[in-house]
Amino acid sequence: MSTAPDKPANPQRRKALQDMARFGGGAAACGVMLAAFAEQSRARPADALRPPGALPEAEFLSACIRCGLCVRDCPYDTLKLADWSDGPALGTPYFHARTVPCEMCDDIPCVKACPTGALDHSLVEINKAKMGVAVITSRETCLNLQGLRCDVCYRVCPVIDKAITLERTHNTRTTKHAIFEPLVHPEHCTGCGKCEKSCVLSEAAIKVLPVEIALVKQDAHYRRGWVEKDKAGGALVDAPVKLEIRRPELPKLPGAPQ
Amino acid sequence: MSANLTPYVEARQTKGVWLASRFAILRRASQLFFLALFLTGPLLGVWIAKGTIASSMTLGVLPLTDPFVMLQVLATRHWPEMLSLVGAVIVLVTYLLAGGRSYCAWVCPLNPVADFAAFLRRRFNITQSAKLRPEFRNWIAAAALIVSAITGVVVWELVNPITALHRALVFGLWFGLVPALAVFVFDLFVARHGWCGHLCPVGACYGTIGKVGVLKVSAAARSRCDDCMDCFAVCPEPHVIAPALRGERTGASPVILNADCTLCGACIDVCPEKVFRFTHRFDHGLEDTVPVGMSPQAPATTAAKAA
Numbered sequence: 001m002s003t004a005p006d007k008p009a010n011p012q013r014r015k016a017l018q019d020m021a022r023f024g025g026g027a028a029a030c031g032v033m034l035a036a037f038a039e040q041s042r043a044r045p046a047d048a049l050r051p052p053g054a055l056p057e058a059e060f061l062s063a064c065i066r067c068g069l070c071v072r073d074c075p076y077d078t079l080k081l082a083d084w085s086d087g088p089a090l091g092t093p094y095f096h097a098r099t100v101p102c103e104m105c106d107d108i109p110c111v112k113a114c115p116t117g118a119l120d121h122s123l124v125e126i127n128k129a130k131m132g133v134a135v136i137t138s139r140e141t142c143l144n145l146q147g148l149r150c151d152v153c154y155r156v157c158p159v160i161d162k163a164i165t166l167e168r169t170h171n172t173r174t175t176k177h178a179i180f181e182p183l184v185h186p187e188h189c190t191g192c193g194k195c196e197k198s199c200v201l202s203e204a205a206i207k208v209l210p211v212e213i214a215l216v217k218q219d220a221h222y223r224r225g226w227v228e229k230d231k232a233g234g235a236l237v238d239a240p241v242k243l244e245i246r247r248p249e250l251p252k253l254p255g256a257p258q
Numbered sequence: 259m260s261a262n263l264t265p266y267v268e269a270r271q272t273k274g275v276w277l278a279s280r281f282a283i284l285r286r287a288s289q290l291f292f293l294a295l296f297l298t299g300p301l302l303g304v305w306i307a308k309g310t311i312a313s314s315m316t317l318g319v320l321p322l323t324d325p326f327v328m329l330q331v332l333a334t335r336h337w338p339e340m341l342s343l344v345g346a347v348i349v350l351v352t353y354l355l356a357g358g359r360s361y362c363a364w365v366c367p368l369n370p371v372a373d374f375a376a377f378l379r380r381r382f383n384i385t386q387s388a389k390l391r392p393e394f395r396n397w398i399a400a401a402a403l404i405v406s407a408i409t410g411v412v413v414w415e416l417v418n419p420i421t422a423l424h425r426a427l428v429f430g431l432w433f434g435l436v437p438a439l440a441v442f443v444f445d446l447f448v449a450r451h452g453w454c455g456h457l458c459p460v461g462a463c464y465g466t467i468g469k470v471g472v473l474k475v476s477a478a479a480r481s482r483c484d485d486c487m488d489c490f491a492v493c494p495e496p497h498v499i500a501p502a503l504r505g506e507r508t509g510a511s512p513v514i515l516n517a518d519c520t521l522c523g524a525c526i527d528v529c530p531e532k533v534f535r536f537t538h539r540f541d542h543g544l545e546d547t548v549p550v551g552m553s554p555q556a557p558a559t560t561a562a563k564a565a
Contacts, residue, residue: 019393027397031405037416038409061411062334065327065342066421067313068429072299081425084433090416091425115313115321115342116331 066091097193132191281523358468363522375445399459
């Protein structure tokens with residue numbers, strides 16, 4: 001249909017396009033603000049730990065619908081839902097190890113309660129949980145590292161002698177005593193936080209940090225000879241390379257013996 | 259327009275207080291009931307419904323999940339556990355029968371807040387209102403889903419005043435009252451029925467379900483209408499009424515088919531002429547013109563359906 005050029009060919013279509021621009025503009029503005037909120041919600045404080053079985057943080061925020069069912073089924077009131085002032089994304093579950101650590105229930109009721117799988121239902125053995133990794137954050141104040149015998153973090157660890165061991169070293173200060181250093185083995189640590197909770201100091205010298213902070217991946221470009229050797233099943237080169245000795249000829253000094 | 263300031267007066271005189279306010283009372287009872295299911299646990303130690311209105315487990319057997327929350331999760335491309343999917347399907351089927359936005363009027367914890375703002379508007383004759391269009395909520399819903407897809411975060415739940423209010427009441431996260439307060443101020447001073455009627459994407463989602471919902475309100479006795487305009491004054495979505503109520507000339511069905519209708523029953527309460535009644539979407543029947551008081555009143559048995 002052709003009409004006069006100063007009149008819209010199709011007033012309804014023009015109206016629809018105008019509406020679309022208005023609503024689309026409003027919705028886009030709203031979307032930008034929501035996106036800003038979404039990005040901001042990724043900033044989780046390092047002392048806020050996720051429940052057992054929680055997916056890696058980015059996937060967790062995709063899956064958690066902030067219903068609080070895990071919190072309700074936690075028998076020890078470990079888990080809390082985040083309010084706006086708490087730090088983790090609004091309404092998501094977290095716990096502070098120093099306040100109430102995870103008691104590592106055998107039947108993992110929080111994971112079973114999760115309706116969306118933000119807490120991974122394939123976690124059935126609580127010792128495989130990875131809520132975080134304990135790290136001695138204050139070697140200067142840890143009593144054991146000063147040569148005293150505290151051992152509390154080691155004693156309370158539910159995975160004792162695997163997740164934390166005591167490593168005996170020489171006390172160079174007294175020269176005649178031993179230091180029993182608590183050493184965390186990340187592959188066995190579940191991040192339950194009992195060590196942090198139990199640290200006798202007024203501020204814990206051992207703290208559980210989220211996996212993203214505490215477990216750093218080895219750079220792939222470093223080739224470690226001993227690993228490569230194991231992989232190859234033998235030395236990577238046949239024999240030590242015989243290098244020629246190259247040095248400048250000594251100048252002949254007058255009077256020197258032939 | 260003095261009638262619009264005191265819309266219930268005539269209805270109370272002609273029908274009595276109960277018939278002029280029964281759906282308002284039943285709705286508050288229903289809203290309290292659904293909240294109480296979640297509160298008996300934390301307050302009395304008797305657990306009926308665990309979780310929140312985003313997703314819940316009732317008596318350990320009935321999972322329920324909000325469909326819009328589920329859509330956001332699917333938008334992030336996380337494939338959820340069956341538990342939440344089953345819960346969302348149960349809610350979906352329920353509202354296909356119960357009419358979609360009946361959630362807004364009978365279940366949503368934010369509704370009393372919005373209703374209170376609307377009441378204050380009528381009471382203090384606050385008439386100025388920003389012009390918004392009901393379709394805008396569909397666009398906000400789309401924006402929330404798109405941003406969920408792009409960022410991979412269940413994004414509306416960071417600002418959703420409904421779930422925030424519910425978490426505030428059920429879990430004691432008191433900052434959750436802030437968005438509800440914002441909705442109250444917005445509805446009171448900025449736009450009439452601004453949030454629920456124009457912006458809320460959760461309502462948009464239930465409204466979409468309501469497009470094929472079965473439970474409906476019908477202006478079956480529209481021939482008795484004396485144009486007092488009371489129903490338009492109290493209806494949270496007044497644009498839904500006219501096509502059905504004024505449909506006599508065009509021969510349109512008396513059933514209010516527009517899915518924006520929240521099935522709150524305020525029009526039924528407020529109408530002194532008993533024009534409206536609850537019915538199903540296929541009931542296009544009209545009531546004969548009989549003076550009020552002598553009409554064979556159909557029993558409103560389907561009316562109290564809450565969820």
